[in-house]
Amino acid sequence: xxxxxxxxxxxxxxxxxxxxxxxxxxxxxxxxxxxxxxxxxxxxxxxxxxxxxxxxxxxxxxxxxxxxxxxxxxxxxxxxxxxxxxxxxxxxxxxxxxxxxxxxxxxxxxxxxxxxxxxxxxxxxxxxxxxxxxxxxxxxxxxxxxxxxxxxxxxxxxxxxxxxxxxxxxxxxxxxxxxxxxxxxxxxxxxxxxxxxxxxxxxxxxxxxxxxxxxxxxxxxxxxxxxxxxxxxxxxxxxx
Amino acid sequence: xxxxxxxxxxxxxxxxxxxxxxxxxxxxxxxxxxxxxxxxxxxxxxxxxxxxxxxxxxxxxxxxxxxxxxxxxxxxxxxxxxxxxxxxxxxxxxxxxxxxxxxxxxxxxxxxxxxxxxxxxxxxxxxxxxxxxxxxxxxxxxxxxxxxxxxxxxxxxxxxxxxxxxxxxxxxxxxxxxxxxxxxxxxxxxxxxxxxxxxxxxxxxxxxxxxxxxxxxxxxxxxxxxxxxxxxxxxxxxxxxxxxxxxxxxxxxxxxxxxxxxxxxxxxxxxxxxxxxxxxxxxxxxxxxxxxxxxxxxxxxxxx
Numbered sequence: 001x002x003x004x005x006x007x008x009x010x011x012x013x014x015x016x017x018x019x020x021x022x023x024x025x026x027x028x029x030x031x032x033x034x035x036x037x038x039x040x041x042x043x044x045x046x047x048x049x050x051x052x053x054x055x056x057x058x059x060x061x062x063x064x065x066x067x068x069x070x071x072x073x074x075x076x077x078x079x080x081x082x083x084x085x086x087x088x089x090x091x092x093x094x095x096x097x098x099x100x101x102x103x104x105x106x107x108x109x110x111x112x113x114x115x116x117x118x119x120x121x122x123x124x125x126x127x128x129x130x131x132x133x134x135x136x137x138x139x140x141x142x143x144x145x146x147x148x149x150x151x152x153x154x155x156x157x158x159x160x161x162x163x164x165x166x167x168x169x170x171x172x173x174x175x176x177x178x179x180x181x182x183x184x185x186x187x188x189x190x191x192x193x194x195x196x197x198x199x200x201x202x203x204x205x206x207x208x209x210x211x212x213x214x215x216x217x218x219x220x221x222x223x224x225x226x227x228x229x230x231x232x233x234x235x236x237x238x239x240x
Numbered sequence: 241x242x243x244x245x246x247x248x249x250x251x252x253x254x255x256x257x258x259x260x261x262x263x264x265x266x267x268x269x270x271x272x273x274x275x276x277x278x279x280x281x282x283x284x285x286x287x288x289x290x291x292x293x294x295x296x297x298x299x300x301x302x303x304x305x306x307x308x309x310x311x312x313x314x315x316x317x318x319x320x321x322x323x324x325x326x327x328x329x330x331x332x333x334x335x336x337x338x339x340x341x342x343x344x345x346x347x348x349x350x351x352x353x354x355x356x357x358x359x360x361x362x363x364x365x366x367x368x369x370x371x372x373x374x375x376x377x378x379x380x381x382x383x384x385x386x387x388x389x390x391x392x393x394x395x396x397x398x399x400x401x402x403x404x405x406x407x408x409x410x411x412x413x414x415x416x417x418x419x420x421x422x423x424x425x426x427x428x429x430x431x432x433x434x435x436x437x438x439x440x441x442x443x444x445x446x447x448x449x450x451x452x453x454x455x456x457x458x459x460x461x462x463x464x465x466x467x468x469x470x471x472x473x474x475x476x477x478x479x480x481x482x483x484x485x486x487x488x489x490x491x492x493x494x495x496x497x498x499x500x501x502x503x504x505x506x507x508x509x510x511x512x513x514x515x516x517x518x519x520x521x522x523x524x525x526x527x528x529x530x531x532x533x534x535x536x537x538x539x540x541x542x543x544x
Contacts, residue, residue, distance in 0.1 A: 051432060077434035089429040091422055093538075102422050105415070106434040153433070 003062075004029040004157060004189050005050070010059035012042075012049045019045040021213040022059065027157070032183050032190040034204035034221065036197040036234055042213040043193040044086040047159045050191075051076045051083055063157070077106050080156035084163065086193075088146040092135025096126050099134050099145055103152030111154070119148045122178060139166045143175065151182065157189045158182070164196045172196065176203050197234035201225045209234075242385040247505045253393045253462065255501020256400035260455035261478030262485070262493035263407060264448030270488040271424045271444050274340075277347040278327055280475015281354035282320050282449050286456025287466045288358060289319040291369050294460070298370065305372050309457070316453035323354075324449025325442055333438065351475075358468040366465045373461060396458050403454065404494050407447070411490060420444055424488075473517075480524050486537025495535060499523075 003026040012020040019042045027033045037043050049056050050063075052073045061069045063079060071079070082103075091099050100119055104112055120127035123144040129137060134145055143163060150158055163179065164172040176199050182188050194200035201207050204221040209230065217224065224230050261283050268276045293312040331350045335342045376390030411417035422430035423440050431437050459474070460466055481500050485492025500520050507519040527535065 053428060053431075073428070073431040074434050074436050076432065083432055085429065085432065089426050089432075091425045091429070093425055094418070094421060098418055098421075101415075102418055102430070102433050102435075105419065149433070 002029070002065075003027060004031075004064060005191065006062045007046075007050070008060040008062065010046075010049060010056045010061060012045055012054050013057050014045070014054065019213055020049060020056075023210070023213070023215055024059075025208050025215060025218070027189060027191050029189055030183075030187060031206065032179070032192060032204045034197075034200040034207040035191065035193045035210055036195070036200055036207060036224075037210035038234075039195070041210045043210055044161050045213075046210070047083060047085070047161050047191070047193055050159060051081065077153050077155075080154075081159065082150040082153045082155035082157070083159040084143075084146040084150040084161060085159075086161040088142050090134045090142050090145050090149065092133065094134055095131050096129045096134055096137070096145055097131060099149050100126075100152050103149035105153075107153055115152055115154070119152060122151075122181075123148055140168065140171045143167060147175070147178070151188075155188060157191065159191050159193075161193045162195060163192070164194065164199060172199060176200075179203060197230070198225070242380055242387050243509065245379070245387045246385070247509045248502070249387070249389050249393060251502035251505030252498060253396050253501070254504060255498035256396050257455050257458055257462070257497075258474070258478045258481045258500050259494040259497025260400060260403065260451050260458070261474060262481035262497045263404070263490060264452050265479050265482040266485075266487055266490060266493040267411075267420075267444055267448050269482070271420050272332070272336075272343075272441055273424075274332065274343045275347065275479065276327075276332075276445070276448070277344070277475070277479075278331075278350035278354060279448060279452060280471035280473075280478065281351050281358075282324055282327070282471075283452035283456045283459075283474060283478075284358065284466075284468065284471030285323055285354065286316045286320045286449075286453035287460045287470060288362060288367075288456070288468075289316045289453070290457040290460040291367055291466045294369055294372060308372065309461070313454065313457055316457050317450045320449040320453040320456070321446045324445045324452075328442055328445040333441075351471075355468055355471065362468060364468065366467045368465045369460060371464060392461060396462065399454065399458070400494075403451065404490070407451070408490050416440075416443065477520065480520060484524050484527055484534055486531075486534030489534070489536045489538070492534055492536035 005027040007023055007025050009022045009024050010020055011018065011022055023046060035043050035046065048054065050061055052071055056069050060067060063081065068079065091102065100116060104115060125141055126144055126148055129141060134142065147160065147163060160179065163175050167175065179190060180203060183190050192200055192204065201221040201224050207219065207221050207224045208215050209217040261279065264279045265276065268274065290312050293315045294308065297308050297311065327350050331346045332343050335346055373392040373395065376388050379387040379389055411420060419430065419435045419440050422435055423437055427437050459470065477500055478497065481496030482493045484499060485496030503520055503523055504516045507516045
């Protein structure tokens with residue numbers, strides 16, 4: 001199997017702080033890969049670096065056989081990479097519908113109504129709130145919107161940053177079920193950043209553990225779940 | 241009553257010009273978050289291009305005023321667009337991402353530069369223009385004070401309403417408008433969705449410049465004389481209009497413009513004309529005390 005995304009010894013800096021210290025990982029086509037780690041380990045930075053903000057200071061990012069290390073942020077969607085970023089970053093003063101339309105900004109107009117239908121089927125809650133300003137919705141609804149918006153571009157690779165953050169347990173299970181469905185039914189490759197290691201590793205084919213800007217461990221989702229060190233560090237307190 | 245009506249018409253006309261310029265301030269502020277202090281100068285250039293173009297057309301003894309205005313309008317829009325685009329490219333874009341005051345100072349520099357540039361090129365004297373659009377009709381002829389509305393005034397008010405409606409639709413209903421609002425709210429996220437932020441900002445400057453050209457053309461037609469300094473006070477007033485209406489709000493800019501036009505007209509009619517600017521800025525202060533976000537500005541209520 002060939003890697004859809006391969007990150008090779010990537011370093012990234014925010015000013016003087018080295019946030020990524022030579023990270024290498026691969027994501028194969030059709031996989032769900034989880035990236036777990038503590039707060040500040042560099043998970044979100046890695047997702048943003050893939051998209052080119054900040055640009056990788058060293059190393060290479062190869063996507064679908066093409067070096068995208070220096071590619072502009074606004075060209076990522078064209079390549080088929082979509083991100084639901086840290087903090088969701090929905091457009092608060094736009095309606096739910098407008099947010100979704102923004103997701104399809106570069107897409108073919110003819111697909112728009114069909115894709116909106118699919119998104120509303122996937123997240124019925126968003127259909128109810130279609131004309132509501134996104135900033136007035138609850139955290140969970142905003143999360144659905146952020147994922148829906150990313151999907152509107154019909155991505156080949158979906159980067160999800162903490163989709164379960166701040167959600168009620170019932171909603172967490174629902175979001176993870178949705179991610180599985182997106183992956184299985186639509187064949188979207190997913191790179192998932194999570195603090196909720198239990199759910200993430202159960203969902204993922206493979207996982208990586210990021211510590212202080214370096215990959216500390218990797219393996220299949222199940223093998224990482226069974227690893228005593230991981231259990232101790234990330235799964236303490238049960239199913240979080 | 242007749243006097244009131246006459247001042248209302250005059251005030252609305254003046255307000256329309258302020259409003260058109262104010263939209264340029266408000267759009268740029270809304271999207272880039274900076275006050276483009278050179279915008280008044282772009283308007284002045286629009287007025288000068290109109291004057292020069294009319295003069296050139298005049299030497300060919302151009303017959304149809306409507307066609308002449310159309311040609312001049314296109315010329316003015318092309319020129320101001322190029323200026324607007326260039327100013328953004330040279331003076332603002334390199335400073336994007338630096339501290340907030342930097343582009344503001346750069347804008348003031350551009351403003352001074354453009355003023356002196358036109359001063360050198362055109363001289364300091366008022367340049368007059370023959371009236372192009374003449375005539376009008378009397379609305380109430382029976383009293384001792386006939387209320388006149390000229391064709392030009394009607395044209396100005398209609399054009400302003402149409403442009404205002406057009407731009408509001410553009411911002412709220414089109415893909416370009418959505419991209420502009422997205423850049424306003426979260427530039428990085430907009431880029432992540434494929435919006436070319438630099439290009440969107442350039443387009444915004446060009447749109448503002450085009451409106452300034454219309455305002456400049458209107459000024460030339462209405463007052464019949466232009467000098468290099470008209471952009472300064474008009475820019476200041478239009479900026480005041482934008483703040484009064486709520487900066488970032490398109491209808492607010494228009495409302496602010498109209499209010500300022502009306503205040504000036506009515507103040508000049510009843511009180512010493514020398515104090516009309518004091519009245520305008522006094523009202524601004526009062527409004528900002530009670531509504532710091534302006535009349536139609538939004539107090540940011542957001543759930544994070």
